[in-house]
Structures are given as C-alpha cells and as structure tokens.
Amino acid sequence: MVCYHAGMKHVMVAPSILAVWDRTNGDYAACVTAAQAVEKAGADWLHVDVMDGQYVPAKTFGPEMVEKLKGAVKLPLDIHLMVNAPERVIADYIAAGADRVVFHPSASDDVGGCLQKLVETGVVAGLAIDADENVLLLAPWVDVVQQVLVMTVKAGAGGQGLRDDLLAKVAGVRALVGKDVPLVVDGGVKVDNAARVVSAGADVLVAGSAVFNAPDVGAVIGQLRV
Numbered sequence: 001m002v003c004y005h006a007g008m009k010h011v012m013v014a015p016s017i018l019a020v021w022d023r024t025n026g027d028y029a030a031c032v033t034a035a036q037a038v039e040k041a042g043a044d045w046l047h048v049d050v051m052d053g054q055y056v057p058a059k060t061f062g063p064e065m066v067e068k069l070k071g072a073v074k075l076p077l078d079i080h081l082m083v084n085a086p087e088r089v090i091a092d093y094i095a096a097g098a099d100r101v102v103f104h105p106s107a108s109d110d111v112g113g114c115l116q117k118l119v120e121t122g123v124v125a126g127l128a129i130d131a132d133e134n135v136l137l138l139a140p141w142v143d144v145v146q147q148v149l150v151m152t153v154k155a156g157a158g159g160q161g162l163r164d165d166l167l168a169k170v171a172g173v174r175a176l177v178g179k180d181v182p183l184v185v186d187g188g189v190k191v192d193n194a195a196r197v198v199s200a201g202a203d204v205l206v207a208g209s210a211v212f213n214a215p216d217v218g219a220v221i222g223q224l225r226v
C-alpha cells in the first residue's frame, strides 16, 4: 500500500469533495467536475464525506453522490460515513460503487457485521476514530480492519484547523493495527502541516479545503506529498 522510492515514503493524497459541496451549496455537477480535475491532477483517492445530521449535526449527501462520482472518475472512492447505525445504509454505498468504506465504531451496534459485509463484497473495510475518542475502540477489530482513519479535527465540518495534539494517536494506531493497514489522517491537513502529519505516521492525507480552495489543485496535491 505504501510505496518507498529511494527510501522516500510515497504519501497518498485523498481530496475531500466536501469542500466543493460546501462551497457550491450542494451542486452535484460541480462536485463531478472537481473530481475529474483532481483525478487529472494526480490524486490517489477521492474522499467522500457522508453526514446524516444525527451522528454529526450537518447533513451532506447519500449514495447518489457515490453513484454520480463512480460514473465520472476511475479514482478509488473512499467513503467516510459519519452516520448513526451505518449497518442500515452500508449496502447502499456498496451498491453505489464505493471502493473503500470507513465508519465510526462509536456509531454502530454491529461493527463486526458492517466490517464483514464490506470484506465479503470486496470493499475495503475501515474504521474511524473521532478527535476525542480513544484508539482502543479499534482493539476488538484489529484482525479484520483493513484501513483506519484518525480524525485531527472533530468530525462534522470541513475547513477546521488541525489539532496537533491528536497526531500522537496515529502512532498509537500503528502500534495497534500493524504495518500493513493504511492509516488515513483527516481534518485540517494543509501544505504547511503535511510534513508533521506524515512524520506522525500517516500513509494517506485527506485534504478538502487545502486542495479544492486552491487556484491550482495539482500544485497543492504535489506539495502535500512532502
């Protein structure tokens, strides 16, 4: 998953389409166009933030966004479910074309069932830890989980500032899940803090506002891969 060239770690960048959704007040066509632009600019994955207005106060979009993006780009679609009871909706995201799905174990009474459904259908099965949650929430699932996302802001909104104090959790997660599980860091990642996030152990950087609010998305994607 993580590539090394001449000893340098190749960090992956996953732009978050939430920044475009927010900026355009929910314009699907603008999101599709922006997704195509970051694909062309060399993004590795596209991060898609689903919020249900319950697990987090804000509400974004549902599986229809995934369907539209699936038809428009070849980028792996990395779906971040910030929803209560993901077991009720996970099949809809699989059917819509998700390549990777990350959900919050604190939102589910059936974490094992959700992970199993993803694994069975060939979708990468991931878990997310919110800003003030303990990494030990992952402990029961270390043998099954295929991706972990560590929030460096409180889940629920783009454009917040990264909390440096949360970076220590990345190393804790690495120790818990082993070296082969990709670690994604999400929230407030910018060109000027990317090096710190990568040193903390991130394999994949999610970046919404840093990428999509920049005049040259390709330049920012390149600069994030420090």
Ligand code: DX5
Binding pocket: 016, 018, 019, 047, 049, 080, 153, 154, 155, 156, 157, 158, 159, 160, 186, 187, 188, 189, 206, 207, 208, 209, 210
């Ligand atoms: C926040 C989302 C993030 C968000 C990141 O709850 O999970 O993925 O889009 O946006 P920035 O990079 O602007 O913090």
Ligand code: ZN
Binding pocket: 016, 047, 048, 049, 080, 186, 206
């Ligand atoms: Zn996210």
